[in-house]
Amino acid sequence: MKMAKKCSVFMLCAAVSLSLAACGPKESSSAKSSSKGSELVVWEDKEKSIGIKDAVAAFEKEHDVKVKVVEKPYAKQIEDLRMDGPAGTGPDVLTMPGDQIGTAVTEGLLKELHVKKDVQSLYTDASIQSQMVDQKLYGLPKAVETTVLFYNKDLISEKELPQTLEEWYDYSKKTADGSKFGFLALFDQIYYAESVMSGYGGYIFGKDKDGSYNPSDIGINNEGAVKGAALIQKFYKDGLFPAGIIGEQGINVLESLFTEGKAAAIISGPWNVEAFSKAGINYGITKLPKLENGENMSSFIGVKSYNVSAFSKNAELAQELAVFLANEKNSKTRYEETKEVPAVKSLANDPAIKKSEAARAVTEQSRFSEPTPNIPEMNEIWTPADSALQTVATGKADPKQALDQAAETAKGQIKAKHSGK
Secondary structure, rough: OOOHHOOOOOOOOOOOOOOOOOOOOOOOOOHHHHHHOOOEEEEEEEOHHHHHHHHHHHHHHHHHHHEEEEEEEEHHHHHHHHHHHHHHHOOHHHHHHHHHHHHHOOOOOOOOOOOOOOHHHEHHHHHOOOOOOOOOEEEEEEEEEOOOEEEEOOOHHHHHHEEEEHHHHHHHHHHHHOOOOOOOOOOOOHHHHHHHHHHHHHEEEEEOOOEEEEEEEEEOOOOHHHHHHHHHHHHHHHOOOOOHOOOOHEEEEEEEHHHHHOOEEEOOOHHHHHHHHHHOOOOOOOOOOOOOOOOOOOOOEEEEEEEOOOOOOOOOHHHHHHHHHHOOHHHHHHHHHHOOOOOEEEHHOHHHHHOOOHHHHHHHHHOOOOEEOHHHHHHHHHHHHHHHHHHHHHHOOOHHHHHHHHHEEOOOOOOHHOOOO
16 A cells, blocks of 8 residues: 555654644633534544544533544545545545645635644644645644565574665565565655665655745656665566556555565665564564665655644634644553654653554654655656556556656646646
């Protein structure tokens, strides 16, 4: 599953540190009285409402309002909002992937949030950055995730772990026999391949002086990106990756090989912690390895957030609820119930989080990661880049030829679909 793309699922924020100060600003008594008797609707992620149950009850009591929580897959909530919002049946507060923010703002689906800087400073820089469009804030981070390395302790011990991707190549050379494998990754997808390509200087979009993405500056085919893709191609060319992990079904094959004890290590994310545990795998989790140039493999940080619908008739109260749900106290409670790493910086050193191997790994990897670009033009990168990487993986094209074509296609689509804004 292309986590960053479909949403990027657990999300641990760039830095890995997590922090959010307890509650939001106090409201005036007049604001309280005006909210009395109101009802808010919250769209929460599937099987995650348990994480905000107590917070919702406390908010209802304090504000004398009713909060209805509805579970929906968070990566699909914006699709539903497009229909339900104008019809008056949508939410006041929803949750969504950070890389969808730009598109949602462009379509007029989200309300700008007006919260004080001290509230914003509670979160890691990368997580709050994911909620910014044109220097305006449209959400508050509730959880972060990023890819990490899972390894099977029954096949390789922590002390034996190769420290670089090139060393994993050598290990796999000795291990792979067609039915069992060493290291595996979905490098035919830009979400995962960017970890290698960016380590050599590749990038999706360049940035302007104010830190905003420049969609006219595409770096998926620069010299560094090509070098990274060439290294990726070696794993496929030399038979270290099975053909079955190429394409849309690759994720299922990769996960099956790991749960069946046929792969020593794979790149995946915290979203698989429960599944691998249920499968009975004696696994460990750590950050991604380094590259031969000394750079650590990067990764995309996925950020889940609480956002206010532009169609909310109680937008001010909805904002207060979003701030409340994402504060430090409620973020910690949510972590304890859902195991999704919070984006609050101060929580990075919380004992409940530090004792989790998965949370520690996400936190450490976040130091080398950056948010998935949240501008609408990112939608034009995924398919051309994935197609190019699949031709690289199958040996149908050399890296430079494939990536040049991907960049050209992306530029054409951006010009056709986004030049009028």
